Amino acid sequence: MRIIVPLKLVPDLVEELEVDDSGRALDTEYVKFKLNEFDDHALEEALLLKDSAGAEVTAMAVVTEDADKLLFTALAKGADSAIKLTGGEPKDSHQLARMFANAIASQGFDLVMTGVQSVDDRDGQLGPILATYLGIPCISVVTGVQISGNSVTINKEYSGGVMAEFEVDTPAVLGIQAARQTPRYAPVSKIRQIQQTTSIETVAAGDLGSGAGSEISHMSRPEKGQGAKMLNSVDELLEVLKQVGLV
Amino acid sequence: MSDILVITEHLKGQFQDVTFEMLGKAKELAGVSGGQCVALVFGGMKEKAGELGIADLVVSVGGSDDYNPEEYAAAVQSVVSARSPELVLAGYTSMGMDIGTPVGTALDMPVIAYCHDIQPADGGYVCTSRLYGAKIDVVSSVNRPAVVMLLAGSFDADAGRTSGAPPIEDFAAEGGAGKVRFKSLIEPEAGDVDITQSDVLVAVGRGIGSQDDIENWPRNWRKPWGPILPHHGLWWTRAGYPNPGRWANQV
Incomplete structure (x- = not known):
């Protein structure tokens, strides 16, 4: 079974985010980017399937300043191959999905495992858009995957801790919420070793399509609420609860 | 048409709160657009249409009581194709994610996710999405039929929780390709x-x-x-x- 894992960089939310002068985009000059945490879980779940069922895992990313580091890290973690998409600068989830779909369709695959969402999915999540472009089913919020022949058995989370089990024929796209274990760590020494011994395949992006079909008219920080008061002891908490009549 | 179509959600035979949040908002928007507030229900949930009294019309697509991403998305797509609503409201939820985005993409309708506010403006709609870990509000303008996925908790569910006897229309919807099969609830x-x-x-x-x-x-x-x-x-x-x-x- 061949699994393709699209990887995406997103702004590191530890950083303070600013809107640029246009008022319609983030000011990215000083923003640090990191791997979408849900994509990290998608990669981990794919690697677990490699460990347990011999799946072949390919990591894929759009060319950016940090794409090589991202892909070499995926290889160091255990991915079998890596593909870098060139020749396009996607502006939204639809264009990003179109880039991945163009490349994935030419690769041959059984599963696409991607993060269930990312912090900038204004026009929808990558997985369902990608599945629509590829003409295959998609299930989101997946927390466990098992391979059984030409299908996979997955767990999907609902609210309130309820989950459902589904059987899905491949090929399919899975939006991974959480891998069965914490994403593994790749030591820097191993990443450097991989850089010297392994190469990344390059694939042209192809047509990006027309995109989201909606325009951003304004971006701003949310209006602040009344703030939070930090309490330092149980006694303080009890005092607050007494004041609101709960004890 | 200027209808606002709400994709209802249910679990274990009960409509989820987000359904009523969306219905309340849809009724408000339909009052401006001049269309109907239409609730789309699945499986046997039309038997509980009395809980959806705020809707002007309930469209029942039948199918399985158990949520199936492929089957439900196919059904919604066929209803949207046939009825051409001005706006489709889905939850930005585990179920809504599997329906809203693929239906919008397949029908070439703009999709707005993470939405926590939507207002009519200049013949279209202005949608506010809470992105980047709730650090930035992004306002999007749409001027043609769109799918908007609402964050649960954005609107008052009680505003949409009205008993009544809305008319029910059965719709022979597409059922999907059978590639996704529900096994069990855990x-x-x-x-x-x-x-x-x-x-x-x-x-x-x-x-x-x-x-x-x-x-x-x-x-x-x-x-x-x-x-x-x-x-x-x-x-x-x-x-x-x-x-x-x-x-x-x-x-």
Whole structure:
């Protein structure tokens, strides 16, 4: 079974985010980017399937300043191959999905495992858009995957801790919420070793399509609420609860 | 048409709160657009259409009572194709994600996710999405039929919770390709607590000192509250978020 894992960089939310002068985009000059945490879980779940069922895992990313580091890290973690998409600068989830779909369709695959969402999915999540472009089913919020022949058995989370089990024929796209274990760590020494011994395949992006079909008219920080008061002891908490009549 | 179509959600035979949030908002928007507030229901949920009294029309696509992403999305797509609503409202939820985005993409309709406010403007709609970990609000303008996915909790569910007898229209919808098959529902472990059923939650962190400090609280102080969530024994999902279905230490 061949699994393709699209990887995406997103702004590191530890950083303070600013809107640029246009008022319609983030000011990215000083923003640090990191791997979408849900994509990290998608990669981990794919690697677990490699460990347990011999799946072949390919990591894929759009060319950016940090794409090589991202892909070499995926290889160091255990991915079998890596593909870098060139020749396009996607502006939204639809264009990003179109880039991945163009490349994935030419690769041959059984599963696409991607993060269930990312912090900038204004026009929808990558997985369902990608599945629509590829003409295959998609299930989101997946927390466990098992391979059984030409299908996979997955767990999907609902609210309130309820989950459902589904059987899905491949090929399919899975939006991974959480891998069965914490994403593994790749030591820097191993990443450097991989850089010297392994190469990344390059694939042209192809047509990006027309995109989201909606325009951003304004971006701003949310209006602040009344703030939070930090309490330092149980006694303080009890005092607050007494004041609101709960004890 | 200027209708506002709401994709209802149900679980274990009950409409989910987000359904009523969307219906309340849809009714308000339909009042401006001059169209109808239309609720789309699945499986046998048309039997509970009386809970959707705020809707001007309930469209029932039948099919399985158990949610199936492929089947439900195909059904919604066929209804949207046939009825051409001005706006489709879906939850930005586990179920809504599988429906809203693929339907919008397949029908070449703009999709707006993470939406927590939507207002009519200049013949179209202005949607506000809470992105980047709720650090930035992004306002999008759409001037043609669109799919908008609403964050649960954005609107008052009570505003859409009205009993009545809306007309019901059966619709022969597409059923999907049968590549996704529901197997079973998995309930949370028996010892867990559903925090959504509690009126008051008290979350405690390191400041509490130790779990003994919780146990030592007089029980009559704890009684009116829901679960107390101690830092010891607190279950976290593998994604690093607390799992509402897996709290320990119910009081």
